[in-house]
Structures are given as C-alpha cells and as structure tokens.
Amino acid sequence: xxxxxxxxxxxxxxxxxxxxxxxxxxxxxxxxxxxxxxxxxxxxxxxxxxxxxxxxxxxxxxxxxxxxxxxxxxxxxxxxxxxxxxxxxxxxxxxxxxxxxxxxxxxxxxxxxxxxxxxxxxxxxxxxxxxxxxxx
Numbered sequence: 001x002x003x004x005x006x007x008x009x010x011x012x013x014x015x016x017x018x019x020x021x022x023x024x025x026x027x028x029x030x031x032x033x034x035x036x037x038x039x040x041x042x043x044x045x046x047x048x049x050x051x052x053x054x055x056x057x058x059x060x061x062x063x064x065x066x067x068x069x070x071x072x073x074x075x076x077x078x079x080x081x082x083x084x085x086x087x088x089x090x091x092x093x094x095x096x097x098x099x100x101x102x103x104x105x106x107x108x109x110x111x112x113x114x115x116x117x118x119x120x121x122x123x124x125x126x127x128x129x130x131x132x133x134x135x136x
Contacts, residue, residue, distance in 0.1 A: 002036040007052060009043060024056055069123060 004016040005027065015022045015030075022030075030037060031053075039049040 002038040003030060005037050005039045005052075006042040007039055007048060013039070013052075014042070027052075028056055069127070 005022070006014040006016060008014065013022050013024065013027055014020070015026075027037065037049065038047060039052045040046065041048050
C-alpha cells in the first residue's frame with residue numbers, strides 16, 4: 001500500500017502515515033528505501049505524484065541534474081518512449097544486481113558516471129557548434 005503524502009500550497013509535504021511534515025530530501029529517502037508514495041494536493045485532492053517527483057528529480061538542492069536541452073529532448077521523445085527505455089534499463093539492472101557484489105556495483109556506477117560526463121561533453125560540443133553556425 002502506498003504512503004500518502006499531502007502537498008500544501010506553501011510547498012510543505014505532509015506524511016499522513018507518520019502525521020508529520022517532511023522535506024523533499026526525506027521524500028526522496030522514503031522512495032529510495034523502496035516505498036511507493038502517492039502525493040495529493042491538499043486543497044483539491046487531485047493526485048500530483050508525477051508533478052512532485054519530476055520536480056524532485058530536476059531540482060536537486062540548487063544543482064541542475066537535467067539540462068534544459070535534456071528536458072527538451074525528453075518532452076520531444078514523449079514519456080512513453082522514455083519510460084520504455086527506463087523499463088528496459090531497469091529489467092537489466094534487476095537481473096544484474098542480485099548476483100553482483102559491492103565492487104561490481106560500484107564499478108557499474110562509476111562507468112555510468114563516466115558515460116554521463118561523456119554525454120554532457122558531447123552535448124556541449126554540439127551546443128557550441130550550433131552557436132557558431134548561428135553566428136555565421
């Protein structure tokens with residue numbers, strides 16, 4: 001059963017199961033621990049889980065986790081394409097992680113980080129090239 005969280009107009013999150021306010025960091029910790037949450041707008045009662053979790057992903061304490069270019073691409077691809085890609089990635093991880101040891105997982109995380117850096121670098125080069133061509 002999912003944990004019910006209420007979001008108030010002042011951006012406060014209220015955890016109904018613990019009867020207390022929680023921070024966005026605590027919300028992320030709850031999810032990382034394996035729990036599922038449902039977030040409802042306290043005023044309207046509408047479910048806004050996707051909206052709040054998207055904000056949690058995009059805004060990591062002032063640190064930009066997804067560039068505007070990546071967000072544009074995500075919107076252009078559509079959520080179905082993105083979600084199917086994540087599902088394939090997730091299935092692969094579920095097969096690997098149960099049999100992997102800690103050093104294997106750390107190595108995999110390091111390689112993922114390196115790949116992200118390379119993609120960022122390539123994106124910068126593409127952006128620079130586009131800027132140069134626009135100036136010409």
